[in-house]
Amino acid sequence: MVLEIVKYGDPVLRAKGKPVGEITDDILKFAADMQETMYAANGLGLAAQQVGVALQMTVVDVVPVQEERPSTMTVAGKEVNLADWMPLVLLNPRLEIGGDKINGNEGCLSFPDIHGDVPRASHITVHARGLDGGELNFEATGMLARAIQHEVDHLNGILYIDRMNSAAKAGLGGRLKRLQREGAADPTRGTPRPAKKQPSTRPARATAKVPSEG
Numbered sequence: 728m729v730l731e732i733v734k735y736g737d738p739v740l741r742a743k744g745k746p747v748g749e750i751t752d753d754i755l756k757f758a759a760d761m762q763e764t765m766y767a768a769n770g771l772g773l774a775a776q777q778v779g780v781a782l783q784m785t786v787v788d789v790v791p792v793q794e795e796r797p798s799t800m801t802v803a804g805k806e807v808n809l810a811d812w813m814p815l816v817l818l819n820p821r822l823e824i825g826g827d828k829i830n831g832n833e834g835c836l837s838f839p840d841i842h843g844d845v846p847r848a849s850h851i852t853v854h855a856r857g858l859d860g861g862e863l864n865f866e867a868t869g870m871l872a873r874a875i876q877h878e879v880d881h882l883n884g885i886l887y888i889d890r891m892n893s894a895a896k897a898g899l900g901g902r903l904k905r906l907q908r909e910g911a912a913d914p915t916r917g918t919p920r921p922a923k924k925q926p927s928t929r930p931a932r933a934t935a936k937v938p939s940e941g
């Protein structure tokens with residue numbers, strides 16, 4: 728089921744996620760819905776907060792941008808084929824940050840049409856649980872490192888605008904304020920709910936040529 732993505736201004740985006748405990752059928756169903764929602768929105772990642780749930784769960788798939796914004800993933804010292812590992816579902820992720828900080832353009836599904844440069848570590852080590860309950864430990868560079876940092880921030884109530892350099896953020900001024908007002912005014916906010924049906928005339932990918940980090 729495709730869930731509705733909450734927008735900037737909704738307080739759930741500022742909530743720190745609760746750790747995932749037992750992996751119940753509800754958790755599995757929620758993970759499947761999050762993946763479906765991410766793909767439907769043409770995102771590279773999605774955090775639970777973005778569908779109204781403050782939980783330490785995120786999904787990521789950077790394969791669609793591998794040519795223009797490449798990534799590497801290294802498991803137990805060996806670089807792996809990305810497509811074999813995506814989509815990644817990360818529960819209770821913890822990051823070790825390494826490498827230089829690199830500026831790169833980011834968008835976010837909770838901030839429609841707002842992009843800006845955000846400095847992120849070029850290399851990270853990820854420790855998480857997978858949906859099978861097992862440990863997931865790997866290193867990431869490139870777009871994968873960027874997307875995971877963006878998503879793990881969401882799980883802690885941190886948004887990419889918090890990390891944008893001040894010049895990039897200043898350029899957004901009025902648009903951010905307007906979005907915040909609209910998001911805060913949504914009377915159905917704060918609960919996961921099915922997305923409204925899109926008008927059938929809208930081509931599926933027309934509004935999202937630049938994939939959003941999520």
Ligand SMILES: [Zn+2]
Nearest residue numbers: 835836940941
């Ligand atoms: Zn985001």
